[in-house]
Amino acid sequence: MERLPLSVNKSNLLRLKDELFFARDGLELLDEKKEALMAHINTLAGKAERVRAKMNAMLEEAYSHLREAILVDGRLACERAALASKMGEEVRVREKSFMGVALPIVRIDLPRFVPSYGFQGTGTAMDAVAKTIQGGMEIIAELAEIEVGLFRLIAEIKKTIKRINALENIYIPVYESTIKHMEESLEEKEREFLFQMKRQKGRRREVEHGSI
Template sequence: MARAIAPTRSNLLKLKDELKFATLGHELLDQKRSILIVELLTLVDQAVEYQARVDKALALASDSMQHTVMEMGRLRVANLFGAVTIDSSIELSDRKVMGVRLPRVETSFVEKGPYFSPEGTTLAVEDTLEAYRDALKLMGRLAELKVSIMRLAREVKKTIRKVNALEKIVIPELDETLAYTRGRIEEAERESFMLMKQVKKRMDRQREKDAEGRE
């Protein structure tokens, strides 16, 4: 629906500028949408891969723990792992994709061994610790991917709404208003031209009468 606007040359120029700006904004937002969707799909693929790796790592860690318990006994294993002191740290940073902040998660471990005397223990203990450390590192990366996916999905949704608003509402309305205003101006100019022609004819006839009267 065309906007109510005075059909003047200055308003026509303003409408042309608005339409040019809206069209450029639509193109840029459409490019942003495409880039965000590509990044989103890439992260989804990675998340699927890391989810499988986390599931496998946790299963391996659980199997390793069960093997250790079978070798050493539940009480002995509980006492040994109760003595384990490993400091873990999670370093958070971020990166930007088209203005969207995406997290980076770096998980690290600082060991303060030996935790226990090697006497009466087996290598299965170390294997179990290593298995759980690997699983935790993978879980940190998976958390990074999942948060990034949620943020990108929100931004894609917002960008799509803006693109649709420009494409289906703003630009068509400006096109219609521009065409209406141009038509009104052309019509007014035609009417003005016809009026000037009529005035000229009357003036010409009046000059002819005046000339005949002088004769």
């Protein structure tokens, strides 16, 4: 096992033990963060699926009205009306923090529906297209909020898992190996020191007995 290139002494041993304690504590916090991120991702993923279904239903309704408008008013009239269409919406975006991740909060204000194109060459089917799309803007804003939030949460959980793996497989094992090596080396030095002390003590006794 790889070890840190440090001198073997008690000062370094104590410092490494402190750093290992903080690394293990950090690993525990990262595990908790990972679980919280996963739970929030699962919640948003379920919500996104429901909102996408609503958006698809809205688009299906809008296309149904559009097909009717093309049949009744003609493609050219529909294209002209589309170019003149203006919703007049106001989008406001702010952010909230979740586990250090900035998640967007999107709000959209829509004015009362009034067709922005002229009455000539258009009919109720075209009005239904525009009204359906305007009503669906809130759904689109909600889905955008969720999709961006999911993208950021997934990016954050990838970084968190990478840090967890680094701590579990590299940082902590290297520290444990270095600490074990230092403890064994210091114990060996202590045993050698005690052995030398006993030898010196024995020699002194031999000298004392010889002098007597």
